[in-house]
Amino acid sequence: MKKIQEEQLENQDIEVRLVIEAIYQKYGYDFRNYSQAHVKRRILNRLNASGMTSLSEMIHEVLYNSKFVDLLLMDLSITVTEMFRDPSFYLALRVEIFPLLKSYPFIKIWHAGCASGEEVYSMAILLKEEDLYSRTQIYATDFNPLIIKQAKEGTYPVNRIKEFAVNYQKSGGKNAFSDYYTTDNESAKLLDSLKKNIVFATHNLVTDSVFAEVNLVICRNVLIYFDRQLQDRVIRLFDDSLPSGGILCLGSKENLQFSSYYGEFNPLIAKEKIYIKKYPL
Amino acid sequence: MAHRNKYEAVVIGSSAGGLHALKRLFLGLDSSFNLPVIIVQHLSADADNYLINILNDLGKLKVKEADEKEEPAKGYAYLAPPNYHLLFEPDRTFTLTIDERVNYARPSIDVLFETAAEAFKDRLIGIIFTGANSDGSKGLKKIKEFGGLTIVQDPDTAEVDSMPRAAIQTASVDHIATIEEIAVILNNLSE
C-alpha cells in the first residue's frame, strides 16, 4: 500500500516538473524555482477543474493550446490583493517613511508584482494626501500581461469597495474613500487623476534585469512563492535598483533575515518589514 | 504498527472550540515530549497572538507562528498565521501562501495535512479536533494512505462535533479518543 503511494508520488512530481519545463521552454515563464508544494497544488487543481485525465495530457495542452496556458499562468500567479492591504503598513509609510522622502525633489517608486493594481492606487492616494504625488513617478510591474491590463484599467467590482474603504480609514486616510472613484451599480472606477504618474509594464523578476533606479521598492507577497535561491536573485535586483538610503518594503510574512543580501540593509520598521539600504562605510 | 521513534512530526487541525481543546492537549503532554507540532487553528483574518501566548505560557512546548522557509524543530509548536495557508515543501520547510480559501478556510487544514503527508510519508501523526465544518478530512485520509498515524477527537466529547465526525467518515482512523487520551498516545510515541 505504502510503496504504491510513494511511487505514485514520485511519478506525479516528475510530471509536474515536466509541465513546468514545457511552460518554460515554450513560453519563457520560469517557475522552476518557485515553491514546489505551491506550484504542484496549483497545477493539480487545474488538472481537476479541466477534465483532463493526466498531467501528461496537460503537457500536450501546454504546448498546443495557448488559451490553456493563459489559464495556467493565472493559476500560478496568485493575484489575490486588496487596497491598503495591511493598513498598519500604509500608516507606517505615511507617518514614518514619507517624511524621509519629502526632501527629495523627485521621488521614484517601483511596485514589483503589483497584480491588479490595488496596492499601486493605494500608494497614489497616500502620496496625494501627503502632497507628494505631483513629483512622484511610480513604476508598477507584474510578469503577467493579463493582470497588468486589469491594473491599468483600475476598475474593481463594487462589492470590494467596502473592504477597501475600511482599510483606507485604518491606514490613516484623510478624506472619504468615495472621493477617489466613480461608480455604476457593478463597478467602481478609480479617478484618472490617480493614474497620471503611474507607468504600468510587464517585468519578470525571475528572468529580467533591473527595471529602473528608484528611491522606494515595494514588493509584497511575491517572494513567499519563491525558493531561497530565487529570493536571493530578486533581492539582489532590488539592491541594484536602490541607492544608499533607499527603502525596501516586503510583505508582512517576508523577511530579509535569511537572504545573502541581509548585510546590505538595515531594518527600519521591523514589524512592517520596511528596510533601508545601508550607506557604504 | 505504531512504535516509539518512528514519528517525526505531529499535525493538528482544529476549529470552533479549538482553543480549549489545544490547551487541554498541551497540559497533558509530558515535559519530555519532543516531536514538532504543527497546528492549523481556524481564526479570523486579523487575529492577534492571543492563542500563541496562551499555549506558550503553558510551558510545555515553545510556541510560535510558522515562518516561511522555516524547518520545524523538536520542542516547538508552530501555528499557521491567520489568513495564510501553511504548506510543507518536500524538504520539510514551511511555505506560506495566500491562494483562495479551501473549505471556506485560510489557513486550511487539508492544505497542511496533504502537503505534510507527502513530506513525511509514514513518519507523520495527524490529529483532528473539534470544529463546525469538514476541513481536514481529505488531508487525514491522505496521511493514512501514506502510512501515517491518524487520530480524531471522540465527537461525543468535542465541543463541536461535525469536523471530527466528517474525518471519521472520510478517513480510516487509528484512534478515536478524548483529548486526554490523545495526549497519552502522543507521550508514548515521542522518543
Ligand SMILES: C[S@@+](CC[C@H](N)C(=O)[O-])C[C@H]1O[C@@H](n2cnc3c(N)ncnc32)[C@H](O)[C@@H]1O
Ligand atoms: C499575491 S500577489 C501580490 C500583490 C500585491 N503586491 C499585494 O501584496 O497585495 C503576487 C503577484 O506577484 C506576481 N508575480 C509572480 N511571479 C512573478 C515574477 N516572476 N515576476 C513578477 N511578478 C510576479 C503575480 O503575477 C501576482 O500578481
